[in-house]
Amino acid sequence: MKRLEADACERLERLSPVVYAATGPSPGFVFDIDPSAGRLVGFFLSRARGELAPRVFFDEGDGFSDVNTLVLKSFPFAFYHVSRERKGGLRRLRFEPCEAGDATFRFLAFQTSSGILVAILHYLFNLRYQKVPLVAGDPKARGRLASWKASIARIVKFFGDVSKGGGMRVQQGAQNMLPMLRSWLVLEAAAVEAEMNAALGQPERPLISFVTPTYNTSETFLRDLVDSFTLQKAAYAELILSDDGSPDPAMAARLAVAEQKPGVRVVRNETNRGIAAATNAGIAAARGRWISLVDHDDVLVSGAIAVIAKAIQDHPDAVFFYTDELIVDAALKPLGEFCKPAYDSVLLSGMNYINHLSIYRADRLAELGALREDREGSQDYDLLLRYLAGAAPGSIVHVPYLAYLWRRETASYSLVNAERSVGSARLALEAAYGHEGAPVVAEPAPTDPRLHRVRLPQRTPLVTIVIPNRDSPALIRRIVADIREKTNYPRVEIVIVDNGSVDPAVLALYEAYRRDGIVVDIKPEPFNFAAMCNRGARLGKGEAILFLNNDIEVPSDARGWLAEMVECLGFAATGIVGAKLDYPSGRIQHAGVIAGLGNAAGHWNIEAPTDAPGPMGRLFVRQTLSAVTGACMLVSRPCFDTLGGFDEESFAVAYNDIDFCLRARAAGIRTVWTPFARLIHHESLTRGSDEHGAQNERFKRETHHLQTRHATTTLIDDAYSPFYHRRYSDPTIVTPDALPAPRPGRLP
Incomplete structure (x- = not known):
């Protein structure tokens, strides 16, 4: 038996040789599999704190994906194994112990050729300790002797199955859940x-x-x-x-x-x-x-x-x-x-x-x-x-x-005659979304030319850009420069709201900004993101308000990002617009928020490649979502006034943006997310993490407020499917408890 050391530990902190703490969403261990080290790979996993939701992803040459994954049953202490014989082309393996960054656990992986050893471990940890029915009983067995013989036969069969690479009865999901569903x-x-x-x-x-x-x-x-x-x-x-x-x-x-x-x-x-x-x-x-x-x-x-x-x-x-x-x-x-x-x-x-x-x-x-x-x-x-x-x-x-x-x-009309089909679709879209005196143009989506982007009538209302900041001279200098030099929207005013900068470099910048007409408002106070946004909105005169983090960066090829967000306010009943945000690594940080993920709310498709299409290709087009992040959120002034701004008391730091969007939804106001406004987000560079100490306690309180006010522990988001797991940021097929109820659309 050879102990396996992970080649990569993603969003994990090692507290001791076998104890780990999750530090972000979808933490995982990545292993390169050595064919010479044994045909069986085993994992011990035990919970110390938080909720576990283990999954295993397999790379057989084309990378990790949900198509090739196992969803495992969760126990306080369990042993799992995978047979390379069942996964002939296995090159790498990724083990995710939980979905979110709120768990501490013990984990150990090994590789062996001994099927008997694996069978014994299954028997001890899963059959004896967890009482998992590893092998089904014989319904024809009658009487004590027959039952005893049947039990022996089941155990013998189980050991035989495992020694041959089978017997994985702790498996909850399958590589393809669709036939099962x-x-x-x-x-x-x-x-x-x-x-x-x-x-x-x-x-x-x-x-x-x-x-x-x-x-x-x-x-x-x-x-x-x-x-x-x-x-x-x-x-x-x-x-x-x-x-x-x-x-x-x-x-x-x-x-x-x-x-x-x-x-x-x-x-x-x-x-x-x-x-x-x-x-x-x-x-x-x-x-x-x-x-x-x-x-x-x-x-x-x-x-x-x-x-x-x-x-x-x-x-x-x-x-x-x-x-x-x-x-x-x-x-x-x-x-x-x-x-x-x-x-x-x-x-x-x-x-x-x-x-x-x-x-x-x-x-x-x-x-x-x-x-x-x-x-x-x-x-x-x-x-x-x-x-x-x-x-x-x-x-x-x-x-x-x-x-x-x-x-x-491949012989269908729409595929054989793709150009004509796409042209017919765009004619239909122009007729549907335009009207006399306000025609629209339907053009290819920049993300996929087979999809569509309806260009709504152009409006250029004054946009107040509210940027919360404290110190961080490099960040505030960059975002202001990006608005001025990399943004082609013609009518903006910048309002910087500060909760107590003392850095001389920042104070000098502020003096220069004031001379250029930028509003700078400094008010020394504890960090309260909701209150700072509300203060900035009151200071501005814009018909729309853009709440923008100081750790946002505008790529050089994204000059039309703000014009695109303003354009999306033209969709029916729309009061909020969010952008696509990528990490500096090029992976997705924000493609919208799904209410109810992790019993609270979470970014879906987080950490996916920026060119990932998402379910049905939805990440390539605009859409309605229940919420978007406040790191880059455009809000119409009527929407902001109707809702009374952000809730400064219940959501000072976390979930204030989600609460705002969910209250808007309840009021019949739409939130739109667009991939055609793409920015880079250096997330929480100034604020830091919510995972330790007093900040963690505050985060728990705000999570509780969200769950209480919006019932997110049971909510199935209108933008999500009841057949997607509510624990995972990447949509994963799951069998619900009952047939989901039909869902009437809330908005026109």
Whole structure:
């Protein structure tokens, strides 16, 4: 047995040879694996303080990612192991003991070839000490002797499994959680299916019509689609196959077979006119009160129809529903997931994140004239934008259920005709977000030319830039210079609020700044970030207020960062805008804040590479989030006045920005995050850490205030998915305790 020493300890402080304290989010040990040192890698982990949430990441040549990870059960003391034989190309391994920087623990890693040793350690620490059922019992065993023999057999089997590299029953997650999550959803939906079948029966008019345009659809794809509908036995739904003049004689035979199935109807169009025309013919023939569009090579997940019907029943005032979806290959093997946020019109301006399944009211669809035939490739996107325009807050409902299997085939129209599809999408966006007298332009997103950036009408209100500072001459000199020399926004005033600088260099700078028209207000007092921001806002005259940390740096290629933030105030109901902040290393520090992470609030995708796309590519486009950091936060003056500024009493230092944004959300005010304003953040260079002494006690109080006021211990953020783990900053699939409830959108 060889003890393993970590090649890197990230956000960890070593207190003794085996005792460590986490000092930041997602702390971890990184090990280079030596194939000659043994086929088994073992880990001891015991908790001294705080909550553990262990995970293991594997690098088999393409780096660490959530796709290749194990989520482990957490115990006060546990032993885990990994077999290199199960991970043939294993090069490196990363062990994360916890999610946040509030835990102290004992940790020891080793490598060995002895399966018997590993089995004994599992038996002692997990079976005997933790009472973990490492091997399932035999339900056929009867009587004391049989039970005793079965127990011996289970132990022998367990030792054999472990010695061969298996037997890892302390594993909670799998390398790919998607099949497990899909199976769990189907089981949970069974009760909903029974409820809806009893409640709806077989009405004269279907509740839902699923409309599918077909054209020379393969036998396999058509069978998969039809079976996925008929096997759900939802007599209150129908499937309309609208054929677009398929010339293949075999297709006619397939359709004839399909229409013999219960609930399936076929519309035969004589000529080939394209997807939009065929879909519209199917919509015209549909009898349902609600219409949903399904591609001919895709599949409905078991239970989906009932879950959608239940959502319709429970939200009678809704005008639109949409679900989550799984991305699969031709054989329906999961490749990824679209676990979506609640309705977000800002995110929709950058991508069609809604996609499948979309469920429309038939009467409203008829009023719009259904799909436009001149938007081929993006006809669904165009329809969404037209249909959702003017919908009341709360009437657009997200149904968190992986209801749809989307085959990402290279032969799809939108991929084969990508340029035309993207062009159609931008025409639709310009029509949706512009209006007479205030046209807009939709252009490629700088982060990904396939995505979109809607350029809203330009406004240049006076912006008051409030910079809290104390001493730190290099920092204050740099940020003021960056505003003056690297920022092309024409109308700004700078207000520096200081809580007691004594450094002569800083005081001399201040005198020079005053002569240049910069407001400098010095008030010796204990550090209270909320109070300093409020003081600066009162001193300024701007129609918008930018709260900016002194440890922010403007890259030389980001001159339009402030203009972009001001532009985002033009989105409906928007009062707060946040920027993308990177660490000097080039990794993400701030891509928005998710309320409820770690039972409080946390930055999502923190420490990801700056070019990481995030879930569904969301980090490449603007979007609505529940909160953004006060390190760079633009606030409209009406929003600031409505909320009464930051809470100086309950959140003097930590979470004042989160509380401010959550109070804004409760008041119906939107917070937007944009990746098109990218800055560098040298985080907490002046203030220091909240992890020790009196600062740690103050941080705990402010955390408690946040949890009490905003219920963040149970909150599922509208911008997040109920299928993402609430402990981890990088979205990680988890199976929830029950089917998540549908989520009406809060904002227009």
